[in-house]
Amino acid sequence: MVLKVTAPKEHKYLVYYDYDQNVASTKTALFDWSRWLWSNVGIRGFRMDAVKHFPQEFVGDLMDNLHTNGMNPGIVVGEYYDANVTTLKNWVSQVYTYMDAATQSAIQVRAFDFGLRDALKNACDTFGKIRVTFQKFPVTFC
Numbered sequence: 001m002v003l004k005v006t007a008p009k010e011h012k013y014l015v016y017y018d019y020d021q022n023v024a025s026t027k028t029a030l031f032d033w034s035r036w037l038w039s040n041v042g043i044r045g046f047r048m049d050a051v052k053h054f055p056q057e058f059v060g061d062l063m064d065n066l067h068t069n070g071m072n073p074g075i076v077v078g079e080y081y082d083a084n085v086t087t088l089k090n091w092v093s094q095v096y097t098y099m100d101a102a103t104q105s106a107i108q109v110r111a112f113d114f115g116l117r118d119a120l121k122n123a124c125d126t127f128g129k130i131r132v133t134f135q136k137f138p139v140t141f142c
Helices: 024-041 056-068 085-097 101-106 114-127 130-136
Strands: 045-048 075-078 109-111
Touching (some): 024 056, 056 085, 056 101, 085 114
Parallel strands (some): 045 075
């Protein structure tokens, strides 16, 4: 069987991305599932992929729901693929606008810094393999 993907290039990895977080039953199911992961699997942090493709309100509401149920993840990070720091900060700020004050105090939401990632990649590509540098000058810790 051959699967022909006709999505735009930037969405080629979102072929099965079909949740509509604005639908109440979907939102409830995802909240229930997140709490189940916390209680039954032991998840204590959340990495959310492709967050620019769903509403910031959903993330804020999810954090409120978790906090209300005594679940405060140690890490919440959104994968928003963009190297523009302002865009990433705006996403985080928007999420916080949908979180209650108590939730904001208890849970920190962050975004991956793809600008930093790109800068490190460019440094590695330009100056050679960083691993070789560390092999030549090993660091020992006491």
